[in-house]
Amino acid sequence: MNLGEVSRPRDGIGGTGGFEARLEAELVRVVTERAAASSTQTVTWARPPGRAELLAGRLLRSPGLARALVTTPSLLLPWLIASVAILSAGAIVTIGTGKPLVTLLAPAVAAAGIAYAYGPGIDPCWELSGSMAVSDRMVLLVRGLAVFGLDAGLGLAASAASARAVGITFGWLVPMTAICGLALAVATVARSANTGVGAGVAGWALVILGGQASKGRFTAAVGDSALVLPYLAFAAVCVAIALYTTRIPKGTR
Numbered sequence: 740m741n742l743g744e745v746s747r748p749r750d751g752i753g754g755t756g757g758f759e760a761r762l763e764a765e766l767v768r769v770v771t772e773r774a775a776a777s778s779t780q781t782v783t784w785a786r787p788p789g790r791a792e793l794l795a796g797r798l799l800r801s802p803g804l805a806r807a808l809v810t811t812p813s814l815l816l817p818w819l820i821a822s823v824a825i826l827s828a829g830a831i832v833t834i835g836t837g838k839p840l841v842t843l844l845a846p847a848v849a850a851a852g853i854a855y856a857y858g859p860g861i862d863p864c865w866e867l868s869g870s871m872a873v874s875d876r877m878v879l880l881v882r883g884l885a886v887f888g889l890d891a892g893l894g895l896a897a898s899a900a901s902a903r904a905v906g907i908t909f910g911w912l913v914p915m916t917a918i919c920g921l922a923l924a925v926a927t928v929a930r931s932a933n934t935g936v937g938a939g940v941a942g943w944a945l946v947i948l949g950g951q952a953s954k955g956r957f958t959a960a961v962g963d964s965a966l967v968l969p970y971l972a973f974a975a976v977c978v979a980i981a982l983y984t985t986r987i988p989k990g991t992r
Contacts, residue, residue, distance in 0.1 A: 804881060811882045813852035814889065822848060822890060826897045839910075843947060843957060846915040849890040850922035850939030855932045856882040876985040879927070887919060910961040917970040918943045920977030927984040 788796065788806070796805035812818070829842045857879050894912060921942050926935025943960075950959030960966070 799881065804878065807878045808881055808885060811856050811885065813855045813886050814882075818852055818855075819889075822852070822893050826893050830897045830900050839958065839961075842911050842961065845890075845894070845911050846918045847940045847943045849887070849915045850918040850943065851936045852886045852890065853883055853919040854922040854926040854935030854939060856886050856923075857926075857932075874985075876982060879923075879981065879985055883919075883923060887916075890915070910958075913967050913970045914943075914946065914960060917974045917977070918946075920974035920981075924977040924980040924984075927981045 788802070789809070792805050792809045795808050796802045799805050799808070808814075825844060825848055829839060829845065833839045833842070857875075891912060918939050922935040922939030924935075925938035926932050929935065946960045947957050950963065951957050953959065954963065
């Protein structure tokens, strides 16, 4: 047996050549899929800043935090259109029939926006934001406040459009705070926006059904003043849970 035969890699079942070829092909496949999956993240993060982002950067004094804010999934155009459509429909139904049935959906929609404000699998900049010098908690707070403030502002606009809409808006604003807090807490604990949305919608449905069972009307969950303090206390507890969950320093996730 000569040295060339000994050093030549062997193929087949017992050789290493076939295994190395398959391993290389598998690595190429994984890298390709990973690159395709992260292409949206790279494009989103590398694009030049717009006017809104520049303004947010000056206000927040952090270009990275401004980019994280303007790329919030629930602050993009589809979410804005959905929020405007729901509140507009609520005002129209209220003026036309006096039955604010659509407004029962508003807290659930707002809770979905809060849950989708930040999280793995939802945020295109989730992995890239891990390299920023801004904590996850700060990103979560800025995005959550922005989403909540936007929903409240749209509600105030609906109030200005109709005198009846005023009572509706302030009626669901407080329970919206509680349901948003629930969705935020569950999303951060479970690290899943979908789970947070499910918890928020299910919790609001239970509150509505409870109002129907106790008061004989679905709108009791919105218009009962006795529920204001419980709503606010529950929201405070949920926000505390979310803050506690996001206390973990970066790099240990």
